[in-house]
Amino acid sequence: MKIRFLFILCISVFQFISAQTLSPNAQVSILTIGPGSSLNDAFGHNIFRVKDPLNNIDIAYDYGRFPFNEPGFYLNFARGKLNYSIGKSNYRDVRDFYKWQDRTIKEQILNISAEEKQAIFNYLKNNYKPENREYLYDFFYDNCATKIKDVLESTLKGKIAFHEPVAFEQKSFRTLIQDNLDYNSWGSVGIDIALGSVIDKTATPEEHMFLPEYIHSFFGIATHGHSKKQLIDNENTLYEQQNLKTHNSFLTSPLMVFFLIAIIILFVTYKDYKNQKRSKYLDVILFFVTGMIGVFLLLLWFATDHTATAQNYNLLWAFPLNIVLIWKLKAQKPWVIKYLKFLVIMMCLLIFHWVVGIQMFAYALIPLFVTMIIRYIFLIQYFQRSNSR
Structure with missing residues (x-):
């Protein structure tokens, strides 16, 4: 019995050593x-x-x-x-x-x-x-x-x-990410919105x-x-990969979606300009959506441990206080015009940050940026005319 036990023990030890030593x-x-x-x-x-x-x-x-x-x-x-x-x-x-x-x-x-x-x-x-x-x-x-x-x-x-x-070639962290993505994809746009200017520095x-x-x-x-x-x-x-990647449909791509949204905003703004009126529903949607995105970006910046979401200048177009403006957007409020002018200045700063290279923004958002500036300018002129009457 002892011999058998020793034999089993030796075998077990040998297997253990063999499994541990290459x-x-x-x-x-x-x-x-x-x-x-x-x-x-x-x-x-x-x-x-x-x-x-x-x-x-x-x-x-x-x-x-x-x-x-x-x-x-x-x-x-x-x-x-x-x-x-x-x-x-x-x-x-x-x-x-x-x-x-x-x-x-x-x-x-x-x-x-x-x-x-x-x-x-x-x-x-x-x-x-x-x-x-x-x-x-x-x-x-x-x-x-x-x-x-x-x-x-x-x-x-x-x-x-x-x-x-x-x-x-040394590249920024953002460029390294986007090199692996289709710039006209929702993933790419989401990353460009959520991540801040800290990833626009050149990586070692x-x-x-x-x-x-x-x-x-x-x-x-x-x-x-x-x-x-x-x-x-x-x-x-x-x-070796056998099948090449297929691209998403352009009809459902961010560029197409934001282009259609921009067309709608431009069309409504043109009709408002011709009829000398303001489509309140459009402004409610615009300020609510941009305000909520801004709140989300602020939380990513200050309420999380993510290092890549800091110093996010997407807040220049997605401004959190836009939510407050939904209930205050009236001609009788003198500060409303100043606030709208402030938003136009913010959009100009966004362009400056982009051109200088402080932060890159999603290309698919360009149609939206253009129409936001146009809408803000229209609202400034509309309220100025209303207050002068």
């Missing part, structure tokens, strides 16, 4: 997943792959898991307090999933020592423990891509030297690596700082 033939690689069809996967994804045929290991670790079904998910997301976590999957399942989504899969095998491979594997296993899994997500500075860089710099003791890729070369595609390009030419040897031993395309 063989000399093990590989650690970085997977870069191409963009998907929806907004949440439009920027791609990065994954660690640990492969060791001798120990029957082929595992994928990624830092892109989020608790979608957790109570309070949307509130935490809006407040900027959303925790992401590291995930662990069988590599084949990951590969099959992204092939099903028809997303390109590229692999970069790391040119590192056996000790360094083991250090990365140990780090990922320790990070996967329930008490270590979660981290506070930040789209620009702490996400599934930046974690790849952080893990390697930590386990390789900062011995990575990054170099600028050929034809590299290493800050570009908040996007998976730049993890791939920068790591592709990175070197070991001490020896100058290439960090990447080999690159492979494991799956």
